[in-house]
Each structure stands twice: as C-alpha cells, then as structure tokens.
Amino acid sequence: MSTQESVARETEGLTIPLLLRRNATDYGDLPALSSADDESAPTLTWSQLRAQVAAVSRGLADLGLRAGQRMIIMAPSRPEHFIADLAAANLAAIPCTAYSTLSSEQISYVVNHSAAPVAVLAGGAELQRWLPVLDELPNLEHIVVLDASAIPDGDDRFLSFAGLRERGEALHATEPEVFERVTDEIKPDDPLSMIYTSGTTGMPKGVVLSHRNAIHEAVAVRARHGTPMHASNIAYLPLAHIAERELSIYLPIVYAGHVHTLADPKGIVAALGKVRPDVFFGVPRVWEKMVAGLKNMLAGVPEERRNALIGANELLQQGYKLRSEGKEVPPELAERIAETDRTVLAPVRQMLGLDRLLLASSGAAALPLEVLYFIAGLGVEILEVWGLSETTGAVTANSASSFKAGTVGRPIADVEVRTGEDGELFVRGPIVFLGYLSEDGSIEPATDSDGWFATGDIGTIDEDGFVTITDRKKELIITAGGKNIAPTRIEGLLKEHPLIGQAVAIGDNRPYVTALIVLDDEIAPAWAASKGIEAADIATLAGHPEIRAEIERAVESANDRLARVEQVKRYHLLTKAWTPESGELTPTLKLKRRIISERYAPDINALYADA
Known part of the structure; x- marks a missing residue:
C-alpha cells in the first residue's frame, strides 16, 4: 500500500x-x-x-x-x-x-x-x-x-x-x-x-x-517522519500560528500525544531542559538565538574543551553535508562520528534538553544554512518545511532519510506543487483550506477551477522533487536597473553573525541595495562584555567603535557570498530592537516591510542621499 x-x-x-x-x-x-x-x-x-x-x-x-x-x-x-x-x-x-x-x-x-x-x-x-x-x-x-x-x-x-x-x-x-x-x-x-x-x-x-484539512496534514506529516504514538512536545508559539495549532492541537489528537503548554515563549530554553520533548518545532529566530548563545558560551570555555567541541561539531557537519548531497558516509568516518557524538556531543544535547528529540523542524521563514549546519554539528538535524495558514501548515517537508540542506523538502502525501510562469508556487490537495471568511459569514474559495491555490511564494522544484523557496512574490526587490533580487537571501547572510538580530534589505526602485541592521538585544550585550565593553543598552552599543567594526566585517562577509548586484553598498545600524510589540515584526516574527519602510524613511533616504 x-x-x-x-x-x-x-x-x-x-x-x-x-x-x-x-x-x-x-x-x-x-x-x-x-x-x-x-x-x-x-x-x-x-x-x-x-x-x-x-x-x-x-x-x-x-x-x-x-x-x-x-x-x-x-x-x-x-x-x-x-x-x-x-x-x-x-x-x-x-x-x-x-x-x-x-x-x-x-x-x-x-x-x-x-x-x-x-x-x-x-x-x-x-x-x-x-x-x-x-x-x-x-x-x-x-x-x-x-x-x-x-x-x-x-x-x-x-x-x-x-x-x-x-x-x-x-x-x-x-x-x-x-x-x-x-x-x-x-x-x-x-x-x-x-x-x-x-x-x-x-x-x-x-x-x-x-477537519479534513487538519487531520490529513497531521497524518501525512506523521507518515513523512515516522513520529510514534504518544510523542511529547512544547506548545510555546501563539496558537494563532498555523504551525503551533497543527503541531500542538491537531497532531497530538491524531497520535494521542502529550502537550506541555508554555505561556511565555521567552522561557523556552528552561522548558526544553525540564520537558526534554520528543518533537520540537522552532521558527528560525529560535534556532538562530540558540546557535548565537552557544557560540557566545564557547568563548568562555577553556581552550582544550572549546577545541574539542568545535572539532566534534565540524566532524558531524561533515557527515551531514555528505548525506545532504546524497553521498555515502565512509565507514571509518561514520565510526568516528558515532564515537564523537556519544562522548562529546551527547552531554551538550542533554544540557539543552534536546537529548530525546525524535524530530526537530523549522518553518515560517528560511533558516540560514550556517545555522542549519551548526545545529547538525550538535547531532540535531533540523528538517525544514514549507507551508502557509492556507495549506494547514506544511506543504513540503524534508525527512531524516531524504533531505537536501537549503530546501524545504518534497510534497507530503496526496499534495501536488507546481510553479507558474513567474516562479510562483501553486498547491493542490486535501490540505488546501476551505477559503476566506467573507463579511456576510460565507466562505469564499481561493482556488482556481482546477483546485490550485496560488501561494504568493516564489521557488523552484529540482529534478528530485525538492522545493526551494527563494522569496515572497510581493517582496522581491526590483532595482532601478531592473534587476530582480531576493531580499531574504541577503538578510539571512547578514543574520548569520550573532550580533545581528534583524536585518532588512532595501532597494526597490533604487540604484543599489542597502540595509537596516538591528543588534541582537540578548547576544550583543554578552558579546560586548566578553570584549571588555561595558554598555547598559543597545543604543549605546550601536555607537561603540568596536561593535560598528564587527558589523562592518559581518556585512563584508555577507557581500563576499552575494552577486555584485545583490551586495549591500550601505547600511544603517539602528539603536533599538524590533519586536511584535514595537510594530516592525508580525507575531510570527516576520518583517513588516511596509511599516519599516515608512517608519525609517529618513534613515533609508539618507543611504541614497548622493546616489
């Protein structure tokens, strides 16, 4: 069957x-x-x-x-x-x-x-x-x-x-x-x-x-990952987020799981240590903060122990990358990886509360490859998924036995995905929603006559059926020179540096790309302290010469991996963090680009003052 x-x-x-x-x-x-x-x-x-x-x-x-x-x-x-x-x-x-x-x-x-x-x-x-x-x-x-x-x-x-x-x-x-x-x-x-x-x-x-949407999604996701009955998880994201709703209400009902509720998402690190869940879903920001925190912690570890941890991480990354490329891991390397994992990395996972994980996943936005690799180097392989509220969550997902780093996997059971002429992804199948609620209480379907739903996401599908998301259709930057640029790639590369909490690429109808950069309000103070820099707040740190020099290096590093037309020519370092409460981020931690463009118009215009 x-x-x-x-x-x-x-x-x-x-x-x-x-x-x-x-x-x-x-x-x-x-x-x-x-x-x-x-x-x-x-x-x-x-x-x-x-x-x-x-x-x-x-x-x-x-x-x-x-x-x-x-x-x-x-x-x-x-x-x-x-x-x-x-x-x-x-x-x-x-x-x-x-x-x-x-x-x-x-x-x-x-x-x-x-x-x-x-x-x-x-x-x-x-x-x-x-x-x-x-x-x-x-x-x-x-x-x-x-x-x-x-x-x-x-x-x-x-x-x-x-x-x-x-x-x-x-x-x-x-x-x-x-x-x-x-x-x-x-x-x-x-x-x-x-x-x-x-x-x-x-x-x-x-x-x-x-009901059909939610149950089919749950059963298909469970079939993709082989999740056992009665698995445990932590519900810490808003239940208005489709991923949390599906993973913490409907999926546990399907497999009679055990949900641990957490009212304050800021307590997730402590909760992981207490619950040690079987399943954990993290939006990219959660994984990014985990990696930034671990890298920052490494700086304070004795040199011998630090070198052992870094070496172990690199060894596991080596095996992960081979498997991601569809290659065999040589027996000798596999043996070294298993021994290193058992002796060096297993205690780290236990400390983090990730030692019982059967499934680690990420979605809602692109996860930077460096974050994906670093976590894989801890022995936790994050399986990226792609989906929307309108598709009841995951449309595609990688699996432990079939994955490609940087992609969001292949369609789940009974779901079809195709690309349009402009690269927009279309979805058809039993997970596609009933429609949008109209003011008169009726439900207005949003599919075409053949049942296809236009997602608004731009992507590609390779010869093996793996989907890669490149950007949102409405968010593509088209420069004054007519070049189409995906801002999320630029932003992801910038955020690979632990000091950078948020970044937004600017350039629509402009002669070149610029960026607004926000310091990470949790990592930046600890990073500064490790360098002997005393500062009470983000605003003060943003003006410190050593911080600014490090941000300059981060921008240069990102630019080295970008095509010339994509490179950030100028940037502005902001003095306060972005949050859903302050209005620049949605509750799911996505950028509100229109709000940011309006709120920081003077700063953005200054970046093009002599263009």
Missing part, C-alpha cells in the same frame, strides 16, 4: 471530536495536557481533557454559541486555551485564536469581521486592548475571562471561565448524550477553525480550515 493510499484510508470519515472521543476511550489514562509554567498544576489525561472539553462546550452552548458561528480567543498557550478551542469545535462552531499583539483597532476589525458572539480572553493584559473598542462590537454578547479577578465590575457581558465550566458540568451531567450527539453530527468537510493571517501588508484575512 502506498503512503498516499494509507493516508487517505486512515483519514476517511474522521473529525477532531471523533478522535478526541477515541483518545478518551482507548488512551484515557495517558497524559494529554500539562503546564510547563506551573509544575503544581495537575496533568490532564485524555479522559479528563475530554470531560473538561464537554463541560465547557455545554457551557458555551448555554451562552448561545451555535454551529458555524465564530468564537475569538486571545490568550497565551495554557491548558484553558486548548480546552476552550476544542469545546467550540465540538459544537461545530469555529474557534479563532487572535494574536495577543493586536491593537484595539485590529481587534475591532477581527471581531466585527468574524461577527463572533463570544470571546475568551486571558486576563487584564488582553482586556486593556479590548475595553476601548467594546462598544464598537455589536455582535459580541459574552466575554469569558480566564482570570476572574480581571473582570470589570457591573458589566454582565463578562463571566469567568471557571463559572462557565461549572455551569456546563451540571448540564453535561444531566444530559451527556447531547455532547455525544453533536460529536457524531460533525462531518470531515465542516469548518474546524479559523486563522487570521498575521498581516505583513493590509488587514488580515480569515483562513477557514476543515
């Missing part, structure tokens, strides 16, 4: 509520959901999780939430978030997690566009963003708050999550058959959830996914 046949057969007729019921029945005593933030919080087994989902589902129904209606959730990754999401899905309603960084204006847009009658908020921080626009939300009838102490006095639209659950528990205890009946009525092609795109340009769109 082919992989395609097995995936199609395994997913036929399934829905997320049916799988949740299966897990509660067949794996009821196995762990399902734990909090990595609160070690005193009890772990929910699959039977306990479903019982709580049933209670909250009945509570939401009692509030008037109905099939097809949307429910907005704004909360970090914590067990209640998962319960609320699945509770709405078990009503055939459509849960939608909104990024917590949305402004009040964006909240007003999302809630009104979705016509959501119910919202679930974490607490005071979220309420501060919602309160200014509450009177602009005519469809919003009920606001459930996880932190009861944050509920405003005298407003009967608000109720606590605990109160909702208690009300639902009583209803479920009286009529348990109601919950089971709704579970049976939901169909594979019904809407399961909605994601508002993170909005690098313009207002976000509501991407509506089906």
